[in-house]
Amino acid sequence: MGDGPMRDAGIFGAACLCGIASGLFGIGGGTLLVPFLALFFAFGQHRAQGTSLIALIPPTGALAFYAYAKAGYISWHTGFLLIPGVFVGGMLGGWLAKRLQPRRLRQVFAGMMLMLGIWQAASAWAR
């Protein structure tokens, strides 16, 4: 992937895919976006993560949120309680990220997702 409009179009297309995953799974979408940027657009891990954070600035998830809100799938009380912690924790994590090696970061991340994923799929379908 070179520079210019092709690269822009590619990034936009990849982001659309991430957006679908974001709406489908109620996540920020960074989970996919970070590896996409790194794999297909030659971003370093830290740069991919920093850029992903830009994409998470509102109102990125607003339309997905709207689809869930219309169906009544929001717990407002829990949501409001979580927000301050996520914000403060976010600063802490950003500070920590500078002090860790990219590869280690990625492996911890991947290992965690693998375990969570197996747990989720098993508890949904096994029995």
Place this chain on the structure above:
Amino acid sequence: MTLIVLLLGLAVGVLVGLLGIGGGVVLVPALVYLLHMDQHLAQGTSLFILLPPVGLGALREYWKQNQVDLRAGILCALGMLVGGYFGGLIAVPLASRNLKGLFGCFLILAAFLLWRKPQPENRTTESTSNGSAHG
């Protein structure tokens, strides 16, 4: 209960900053297992938390290190805005159990994507100011 939720938020926030993600990947399973939420409710609540700029604190740290591609970031935001709506439309009518299973599969896929990534850390766009001599 309230304390658990507050602490959960903090823990998720650390991951947001550390990994550059929205936190939903961790938050959704946490809501399902710790607070016994239904899968749809957990996902909707997770999207609600992403509405305010929770990642701004983390972004500031990356920005200071010159680790942000603003142009790509804006393109990604636009794409995700559009895609997110369609994803939401797909998810809402799905059975909760299937959605939960799909979420699990998605996590496994994402984990592999991340694990097998090569190491382009020292490309031209990369600021090596922190001199992380990895590998």
